[in-house]
Amino acid sequence: MDLEIQARIKELSEKHGAENLVIILGGAEAEASGLACETVTNGDPTFAGPLAGVQLGLLCYHIFEPEVKDLIDPVVYDEQVSMMEMVLDVEEIIAEVSQYRNQYCQFL
Amino acid sequence: MTLPVVKGASYILVQAPSTLFQYGSTQTQTRQKDPNAEYLKQIPGHLRSFEACVGYAPNQAYIGNLLPDELGNIAEPWYDNPVADASRFGAQGEIMPEDEFLGLVKMYDSFDLVKLTQEFTELVKAKLKIHPIFKDKDLKALSEGVEFNEIDELVNKHVADGLYFEHKLIGCVKQAHDTDPNLNAHVMLENSMTKASGILALLNLGRLGYDITDIEYVIEASEEACGDVNQRGGGNFAKAMAEGAGCVNASGCDVRSFCAAPAHALINAASLVKAGVYQKVAVIAGGAVAKLGMNGKDHIAKGVPLLEDCLGAFAILITANDGESPIIRTDLVGRHTVGTGSSPQAVITSLVTDPLDRGNLKITDIDRYSVEMQNPEITKPAGAGNVPEANYKMIAALGVKRGDLERAEIMNFVEKHGMPGYAPTQGHIPSGVPFIGPALKLMKAGQIQRAMIIGKGSLFLGRMTNLFDGTSFVMERNAGIIEEAAAGQDDTALKTMVADAMRQLAEILLKED
Structure with missing residues (x-):
């Protein structure tokens, strides 16, 4: 995950409280999405950014996951996201992201 | 009014492993943090030889010795399965080794900023003497070289950045000003290499039989900026490259839009020709030093050789209709507007289906789509997936949403209308343009009717806007009618x-x- 984005997430969680933050991912690939989820829950596994060793334990979902998808107006979802459901490996992405969420999220 | 055609194309790769090690941004940033980083120590063991670089199938495709489709017949990983009869010279370009290229950087140095040692100058002179492009009079610009101590001193005083061959210091690029950050040694080194690789692309158009002395206008579309403290991106790489290549009748300008710039530049060039402003325009771009070894950490971690060891460059010649070369359909141009939005669906609609609708064409009426043609062997280990394939799936998925295709046909569409990625990850280099050369060949042979060239750019990287960018156009087989006569x-x-x-x-x- 981009170092600047890590810094912004850290700052936002300090300002609003980690329990009040939800991270929505839009990554196109399972491994990268999983890595992003790991970063905002268990800390930056590459130890390169501001979240290295920082376990924020944030709630984190990919936009494809039903917990998030069901909250979105279906017309908007169809316009903005549905095409990509045909393109990307939805199941693999969800499996990867939920694995890290279930393991490290502190607000489930 | 004439129709603009793609008359010729040349594609260049410069294998630059020592430059990768010294000046690729991943390496310089790592070195800044920790000069003894383990990653830096591992690099030399993961670099490949020039022969391996030439034999690498995607590189042979890039310079026109293989058609992109032929890559499908070569076992993967391609880096373990070299092309048997590979040549550094291609039907549409060449692959140059680092020593010859450093000679070019010196030959086209306008401000005496580049110094090479006497020994290295001699070696390079002998090699360039047998190169099909360079004549004795060109080689005079190499001069005799200087003492090693002079170079060593300049580098140690931090007023020059070293030039290396096989990891030995053999030259340097001096700073062009003592306080101006835009003229410091590093910027001058990057810009000199962009310039030299762009010149090589133009010169290769000449080698391939096109007269480059009557080119009237050159548009340069790389991602670098040349200028000084008062005008950081003042430009004009185009004119500097035209000068180096001997295009004495050309003027020019630079067009920038991150990776989308080449597609923008081609539409500009085609429009200038169609309007009759110029008859012969070249769109060119030099390579990006910073991107050498960009994903090196991932490659080494996954046991992949450092495949991002090449600078890429190209030159595409756009002329008035000759009745045989493929036409650029300026009436079928797609563009991502400020109001388009950033969802993939909106982007693909603006770039693909909007222009097709204007021409009453279906998604399947385009034989081949040339998208971001990054080589998947480079991007997959770095977690970016197979970029061209993802683009083809998006086009197909939009086709499904529009009712042009059945959902079950998505992978067939990818197979039939796509192709494997084969271009180096040099940003603007893989963006749509690599297929223009093969399309020219296939359309002239009557094997395909239409191709769509799509360029996309990440404008947000410049932090001036959150917007994304993209533009596209249709390239079509020439029907053989020259409108002016008609x-x-x-x-x-x-x-x-x-x-x-x-x-x-x-x-x-x-x-x-």
Whole structure:
């Protein structure tokens, strides 16, 4: 995950409280999405950014996951996201992201 | 009004492993943090030889010795399965080794900023002497070289950045100003290499039989900026490259839009030709030093050789209609507007289906889509997936949403209308343009009718806007009709008709009198 984005997430969680933050991912690939989820829950596994060793334990979902998808107006979802459901490996992405969420999220 | 055609194309790779090690941004940033980083120590063991670089199938495809489709017949990983009869010279370009290229950087140095040692100069002179492009008079610019100590001193005083071959210091690029950050040694080194690789692309158009001395305008579309403290991106790489290549009748300008710039530049060039402003315009771009070894950490971690060891460059010649070369359909241009939005669906609609709808064409009427043609062997280990394949799936998925395709046909569409990625991850280099050369060949042979060239750019990286960018155009097989002649005939016929009518009227009037 981009170092600047890590810094912004850290700052936002300090300002609003980690329990009040939800991270929505839009990554196109399972491994990268999983890595992003790991970063905002268990800390930056590459130890390169501001979240290295920082376990924020944030709630984190990919936009494809039903917990998030069901909250979105279906017309908007169809316009903005549905095409990509045909393109990307939805199941693999969800499996990867939920694995890290279930393991490290502190607000489930 | 003439139709603009793609007359010729040349594609260049410069293998630059020592430059990768010294100046690729991943390496410089790592070195800044920790000069003894383990990653830096591992690099030399993961670099490949020039022969391996030449034999690498995607590189052979890039310089026109293989068609992109032929990559499908070569076992993966391609880096373990070299092409048997590979040549550094291609039907549409060449692969240059680092020593010869450093010679070029010196040859095209306008401000005496580049120094090479006497020993290295001699070696390079001998190699360039047998290169098909360079003549003895060109090689004079290499001069005799300087003492090693002079170079060593400049580098140690931090007023020059070293040039290395096989990891030995053999030269340097001096700073062009003592306080101006835009003219420091590193910027001068990057810009000199962008310039030299762009010149090589132009010169290769000449080697391939196109007269480059009558090019009237050059548009340069790389991602670098040349200028000084008062005008950081003042430009004009285009004119500097045209000068180096001997295009004495050319003027030019630079066009920038991150990776989308080449597609923008080609639309600009085609429009200039169509409007009759110029008859012959070249769109060119040099390579990006910073991107050498960009994903090196991932490659080494996954046991992949450092495949991002090449600078990429290209030159595409756009001329007035010759009745045989493929036409650029300026009426079928797609563009991502400020109001388009950033969802993939909106982007693909603006770039693909909007222009097709204008021409009453279906998604399947385009034989081949040239998208971001990054080599998947480079991007997959770095977690970016197979970029061209993802693009083809997006086009197909939009086709499903529009009812042009059945959902089950997505992978068939990818197979039939796509192709494997084969371009180096040099940003603007893989963006749509790599297939223009192969399309020229295939359309002239009547094997395909239409291709769509799509360029996309990440404008947000410049932090001036959150917007994304993209533009596209359709390239079409020439029907063999040259409009100017046709228009001339139409005019004559019209004039004859008017004259006949006037004559008849005069006769009637005379009779009435």
